[in-house]
Amino acid sequence: MxxxxxxxxxxxxxxxxxxxxxxxxxxxxxxxxxxxxxxxxxxxxxxxxxxxxxxxxxxxxxxxxxxxxxxxxxxxxxxxxxxxxxRPRHHGPETPVPDPADRALMAVLLKLPPSQRRTLLLYDGVGLDLPETAAETEASTPATAYRLMNARSVIAARLPDLADPSDLHERLVSLASTQxxxxxxxxxxxxxxxxxxxxxxxxxxxxxxxxxGTTALTLRTAPTHYEPPVPPGAEVQGVPGRVGQGALSEEEVELREKLRKSMVSGPERLVPVGR
Known part of the structure; x- marks a missing residue:
């Protein structure tokens, strides 16, 4: 002992x-x-x-x-x-429940909205009271009661033999236990x-x-001083346009002829000749 x-x-x-x-x-x-x-x-x-x-x-x-x-x-x-x-693994057909009555109850349960299904399972299946069910589903007590009554009414309309909550509780426990x-x-x-x-x-x-690593690379490659942006180019105004070369004057023609007759290389080309 x-x-x-x-x-x-x-x-x-x-x-x-x-x-x-x-x-x-x-x-x-x-x-x-x-x-x-x-x-x-x-x-x-x-x-x-x-x-x-x-x-x-x-x-x-x-x-x-x-x-x-x-x-x-x-x-x-x-x-x-x-x-x-x-997830593809949850898309395949599920093995049906052998008992037709249990299969009908399962079909009705799965057609309920998830919030009503969860509320019904906690209250009539697990046996929680209404405040505990409301706390676990993160809903107010009136909202939880509304969900419960809606779920029960749907089941009673489709399965009249389960209109009594005690019968529904027994069937839920039996359905879960036979699987x-x-x-x-x-x-x-x-x-x-x-x-x-x-x-x-x-x-x-x-x-x-x-x-x-990303932060270190950013710090290494980031600029160390401020570089002002290059302003966009502006068009320069007032520049005279290009003009074609006109005819030579008499003096220019005379100078050209004189240059042609002079030697191509030598000091004579480097020394200006006075006129």
Missing amino acids: KQSEELAATPLTPAQAFDALYGFCAPALVRQTYLLTGRRELARESVERAFQLVWQRWPEVAVDRDPAGWARVMAYEYALSPWHRF GLRAAQPPAVRAGSERRARLWTRAAIAFTVALI
């Missing part, structure tokens, strides 16, 4: 505490996320990515008043991200989280080095 009390009093390591939280929350969260998306692979991926964030921020999550709710918010946000529509969805093992999730953190760290270091 004393030995068991000592073991119970032994504090858990961060990895053991994370594994305990994951083992308690992940299986049910995968089933809930499947009802939210209608895709098994996306549900598993969403839960795994959410708990990778939990492990990265474990000091913060460990002291949170609701660690399970923290992980659920991350999983739902990832599952409902609009970017998944651009045989399994979550990944906790060590694999922790290893994936650490690997992703290392990749982001390396990417941040590479970006920082590139930024420093």
Whole structure:
């Protein structure tokens, strides 16, 4: 008895505490996320990515008043991200639910707007009360109640046997439980989280080095003093236009003949001759 009390009093390591939280929350969260998306692979991926964030921020999550709710918010946000529509792996046909009644319920759920689907799942599926549902969906309590009533009315109109909220809750739990969805093992999730953190760290270091190199190159090639811009050229006014050469005068003709008769080279060419 004393030995068991000592073991119970032994504090858990961060990895053991994370594994305990994951083992308690992940299986049910995968089933809930499947009802939210209608895709098994996306549900598993969403839960795994959410708990990778939990492990990265474990000091913060460990002291949170609701660690399970923290992980659920991350999983739902990832599952409902609009970017998944651009991923080819999530465009293929999904294996339908075997039971026709469950298949009809699933079809109605997936036709609801994401906000109403999430509100209905939290309130009638998970069992949160209205203020908790409003806080988790980041909406006011009246808006949350409006979404819930609209979702229930759509389901009651198409599936009258589920008009009672208690019957709807049981069917949602049953539909999620019959899919045989399994979550990944906790060590694999922790290893994936650490690997992703290392990749982001390396990417941040590479970006920082590139930024420093770009800054150094800019400082080296940038001018060190101010050079005023060269003003644009202006047209010079008042310059006389070119004119053709006219006829030689008598004096110019006489001088030309005299130069032609003189020697081509010699001092006579260098000494002026007076007239």
